[in-house]
Amino acid sequence: MAVNISAADRHARMPTRSGQLRRKLQDPTLQGLILLAPAVLTYAVFAFYPMIDVIQLSFMKWNGLNADKHWVGLDNYRYVLADDPVFWVAFKNTLIWTFLSVVFPPLIGFGLALGLNQNIPGRSPLRALFYMPVIIAPIAVATMWRWMFDPFFGLFNSLLSAAGWPNLIQDWLGDRNVALYSVFIGYVWEVAGFSMVLFLAGLQGVSPTLIEAARIDGAGRFQLFRYVTLPALRPTITIVLILSLINSLKAFDIVYGMTGGGPAQSTQMLAMWAYTQAMQLGDFGRGSAISVVLLLITVAIVIPYLRWTLKRHEAYQ
Amino acid sequence: MSGVASPFRQAGAERVDPLLVALWITLIIVAMIWIAPFVFIIFTSLKSNATVMGTGAFSPPTSIAWENFTNAWRRGDFGTTVVNSTIITVIKVPLGLMISAMAAYSLSRIQIRGHKVVFLAIVFGTMIPFQVMLAPIFKQVNSFGLINTYVGIILPYLAFGVPYQVFILHGFFKDVPKELSEAALIDGASHFTVFRRIFLPVSLPVLAALLILDFVATWNEFAMALVILQDPDRWTLPLGLMSFQSQFARDYGQLNAAIVMTVLPAAIVYLIFQRYFVSGLTSGAVKE
Numbered sequence: 262m263a264v265n266i267s268a269a270d271r272h273a274r275m276p277t278r279s280g281q282l283r284r285k286l287q288d289p290t291l292q293g294l295i296l297l298a299p300a301v302l303t304y305a306v307f308a309f310y311p312m313i314d315v316i317q318l319s320f321m322k323w324n325g326l327n328a329d330k331h332w333v334g335l336d337n338y339r340y341v342l343a344d345d346p347v348f349w350v351a352f353k354n355t356l357i358w359t360f361l362s363v364v365f366p367p368l369i370g371f372g373l374a375l376g377l378n379q380n381i382p383g384r385s386p387l388r389a390l391f392y393m394p395v396i397i398a399p400i401a402v403a404t405m406w407r408w409m410f411d412p413f414f415g416l417f418n419s420l421l422s423a424a425g426w427p428n429l430i431q432d433w434l435g436d437r438n439v440a441l442y443s444v445f446i447g448y449v450w451e452v453a454g455f456s457m458v459l460f461l462a463g464l465q466g467v468s469p470t471l472i473e474a475a476r477i478d479g480a481g482r483f484q485l486f487r488y489v490t491l492p493a494l495r496p497t498i499t500i501v502l503i504l505s506l507i508n509s510l511k512a513f514d515i516v517y518g519m520t521g522g523g524p525a526q527s528t529q530m531l532a533m534w535a536y537t538q539a540m541q542l543g544d545f546g547r548g549s550a551i552s553v554v555l556l557l558i559t560v561a562i563v564i565p566y567l568r569w570t571l572k573r574h575e576a577y578q
Numbered sequence: 579m580s581g582v583a584s585p586f587r588q589a590g591a592e593r594v595d596p597l598l599v600a601l602w603i604t605l606i607i608v609a610m611i612w613i614a615p616f617v618f619i620i621f622t623s624l625k626s627n628a629t630v631m632g633t634g635a636f637s638p639p640t641s642i643a644w645e646n647f648t649n650a651w652r653r654g655d656f657g658t659t660v661v662n663s664t665i666i667t668v669i670k671v672p673l674g675l676m677i678s679a680m681a682a683y684s685l686s687r688i689q690i691r692g693h694k695v696v697f698l699a700i701v702f703g704t705m706i707p708f709q710v711m712l713a714p715i716f717k718q719v720n721s722f723g724l725i726n727t728y729v730g731i732i733l734p735y736l737a738f739g740v741p742y743q744v745f746i747l748h749g750f751f752k753d754v755p756k757e758l759s760e761a762a763l764i765d766g767a768s769h770f771t772v773f774r775r776i777f778l779p780v781s782l783p784v785l786a787a788l789l790i791l792d793f794v795a796t797w798n799e800f801a802m803a804l805v806i807l808q809d810p811d812r813w814t815l816p817l818g819l820m821s822f823q824s825q826f827a828r829d830y831g832q833l834n835a836a837i838v839m840t841v842l843p844a845a846i847v848y849l850i851f852q853r854y855f856v857s858g859l860t861s862g863a864v865k866e
């Protein structure tokens with residue numbers, strides 16, 4: 262492509278203004294810093310600093326508003342880990358939720374991607390349809406599914422009674438034994454398309470010559486899948502699993518919108534319990550202690566993945 | 579995409595593959611399940627409350643109750659929330675992309691001392707679920723006196739857009755041939771000029787993809803807005819829908835009309851710019 266430095270730009274470098282400022286601006290390091298500054302400053306102040314601050318807050322007693330803030334050492338952690346009846350419920354629910362999120366949406370996405378990578382009619386509209394829920398506001402997804410789970414006029418119970426299975430009718434979001442799984446069904450609908458898109462991109466990277474060669478060597482469908490496609494997809498699989506895991510920890514909107522953590526804390530999760538403690542019960546210290554526990558878990562998972570990504574990045578240069 | 583002419587055949591094969599036909603039927607069935615919630619919501623949004631209670635979930639509305647939409651619009655104060663969402667998105671998205679692109683250029687091409695540490699700190703941010711830190715973010719915004727202001731929500735939004743966008747643009751800028759920029763630099767052009775005249779034009783497709791992804795993400799954001807925008811006059815669309823749901827949950831038709839109105843803008847943007855979504859999502863994550 263042609264690079265045209267216009268007359269206007271050349272003119273801008275003419276010694277019209279103070280020569281000193283102009284000479285300084287010719288320093289590439291200064292230019293680099295000017296380009297870097299806006300993004301790094303906003304990131305540092307509103308994203309990175311809160312990450313540090315949450316650790317500091319977790320050792321404080323503070324209601325988030327008035328000046329009375331004092332150091333309490335490990336008290337918040339002691340309370341959260343030993344005395345808070347909700348923390349371990351939320352912890353267990355987060356574990357179940359994360360496990361389910363790492364298994365089901367990726368599996369469904371993988372199946373859809375394998376199918377939609379074949380030579381079949383209508384695959385573009387099908388891809389668009391499965392991805393559609395991903396771009397809907399999670400709070401709207403929550404509202405949709407809450408209505409579909411409505412015990413009286415919702416979709417599920419209407420379908421069950423129409424199908425002649427009235428004994429399967431549930432109070433989907435009101436029964437503490439099923440609520441978590443009901444919310445999760447809505448979540449699967451919301452996010453499976455995301456895994457599908459990543460897998461589709463990965464499948465497009467599988468070398469066609471390799472597949473052709475294997476087929477000429479007499480490899481059957483299963484062998485092709487097992488010995489060519491699956492190994493080639495290994496990086497994609499890792500990425501999808503890590504992203505599913507991280508996204509599952511972000512599942513705040515859908516729980517907030519569908520159950521608010523109830524009934525009887527049966528859908529409560531750590532991210533939302535941290536929010537509730539700090540913003541609704543007015544205890545920033547305890548809320549922050551919960552956040553720190555969750556951040557530690559995340560970092561423990563993320564650091565090995567980041568090292569792996571950076572290694573890959575360097576390998577491809 | 580050439581295969582549509584002779585479907586159900588494996589590459590190079592002449593006969594129709596029965597396994598592919600079975601696969602296709604399965605996909606169609608799954609697609610029907612996937613589309614069912616949309617159909618259900620749209621049907622309900624067009625029924626009066628009495629019809630919702632009297633007819634089956636999938637029976638189409640007999641007389642169309644458009645008043646659900648006008649009533650929901652008024653009662654949910656959609657006028658205010660749509661304006662707020664639009665102002666925030668229209669300022670945040672281009673501005674965020676601009677500062678991310680500038681930073682990505684600087685990190686990939688100028689390599690100031692310590693650029694690796696800065697890059698690592700930023701990439702780290704792509705992996706942290708910020709929903710867990712709503713309290714310290716609230717504290718930070720509050721310390722600047724920016725609760726319930728557009729600036730107060732736009733600044734954290736900018737901060738959380740930076741990691742992912744810098745990560746992807748950095749990868750892209752690294753692959754731009756060196757010759758393209760070096761000639762201009764030797765001719766005496768500044769990095770500002772090289773960035774604006776060479777890198778921005780070359781990366782337009784990636785920028786377009788990121789722009790659309792970020793538009794949808796910002797339009798849909800809920801948790802941060804919940805904490806920072808507490809005054810109903812400043813609420814965004816997702817907050818408005820949440821409040822509508824808790825107030826009018828029994829006005830089924832209107833509730834579903836509210837859902838449709840909330841979902842529609844993002845759905846339209848998606849359907850128009852569909853192919854950019856996939857490239858935008860995957861150019862960073864599953865890059866060769």
